[in-house]
Amino acid sequence: xxxxxxxASVSGSRGQSITISCTGTSxxxxxxxxxxxxxxxxxxxxxLIIYDVTQRPSGVSDRFxxxxxxxxxxxTISGLQAEDEADYYCSSYTANxxxxxxxxxxxxx
Amino acid sequence: xxxLVESGGGVVQPxxxxxxSCAASGFSFSSFGMHWxxxxxxxxxxxxxxxxxxxxxxxxxNSMKGRFTISRDxxxxxxxxxxxxxxxxxxxxxxCAKSIHPxxxxxxMDVWGQGTTVTVS
Numbered sequence: 001x002x003x004x005x006x007x008a009s010v011s012g013s014r015g016q017s018i019t020i021s022c023t024g025t026s027x028x029x030x031x032x033x034x035x036x037x038x039x040x041x042x043x044x045x046x047x048l049i050i051y052d053v054t055q056r057p058s059g060v061s062d063r064f065x066x067x068x069x070x071x072x073x074x075x076t077i078s079g080l081q082a083e084d085e086a087d088y089y090c091s092s093y094t095a096n097x098x099x100x101x102x103x104x105x106x107x108x109x
Numbered sequence: 110x111x112x113l114v115e116s117g118g119g120v121v122q123p124x125x126x127x128x129x130s131c132a133a134s135g136f137s138f139s140s141f142g143m144h145w146x147x148x149x150x151x152x153x154x155x156x157x158x159x160x161x162x163x164x165x166x167x168x169x170x171n172s173m174k175g176r177f178t179i180s181r182d183x184x185x186x187x188x189x190x191x192x193x194x195x196x197x198x199x200x201x202x203x204x205c206a207k208s209i210h211p212x213x214x215x216x217x218m219d220v221w222g223q224g225t226t227v228t229v230s
Binding site: 036046095 | 144146148153154155156168169170204214215216217218221224
């Protein structure tokens with residue numbers, strides 16, 4: 001299964017909003033509502049921030065939101081804060097096999 | 110407290126085998142599908158395998174098929190990953206992770222272990 005396509009990097013100023021795209025195919029993102037997003041800060045384990053396309057786990061800020069249209073999923077972070085600076089990965093499934101995105105490094109200016 | 114603790118990583122020569130374990134606690138292990146995921150500086154996160162809550166459904170990433178075997182012992186709340194024919198490109202931090210939904214198919218992973226490092230050299 002090929003990795004889902006994400007921009008290598010995005011940046012935004014504190015307080016602004018950014019959106020990270022995750023592009024797949026009709027066999028993965030387009031076929032499953034199990035799109036998830038993970039936040040990776042240096043030295044920490046991956047943290048689930050969005051699951052089932054739009055759902056936030058308990059304890060995750062409502063500044064994080066997810067959506068999907070066709071074969072593309074998106075993660076939006078509003079009101080950027082310094083602590084949001086991290087790597088972000090989307091994930092989905094294809095034929096019940098998991099697939100991650102290529103990862104996006106978010107820089108908060 | 111929901112917790113996953115991996116063990117079994119280490120340095121191994123190319124072509125050799127290694128068995129990773131993941132001890133689960135704080136939740137009903139036998140109700141949830143479990144995953145192995147690996148992380149490398151070059152490739153980022155790579156999905157390795159999934160096993161259903163009852164062990165009856167198993168799927169592997171393409172580059173692991175035929176070399177890796179995922180299994181679980183629900184009586185001991187433990188997940189395993191048996192790796193054979195290890196290659197340099199298998200060098201990674203290996204995480205076990207819990208599916209967020211019980212008794213379900215593919216879903217997000219809400220609890221992760223701290224990871225165990227495998228070096229093939």
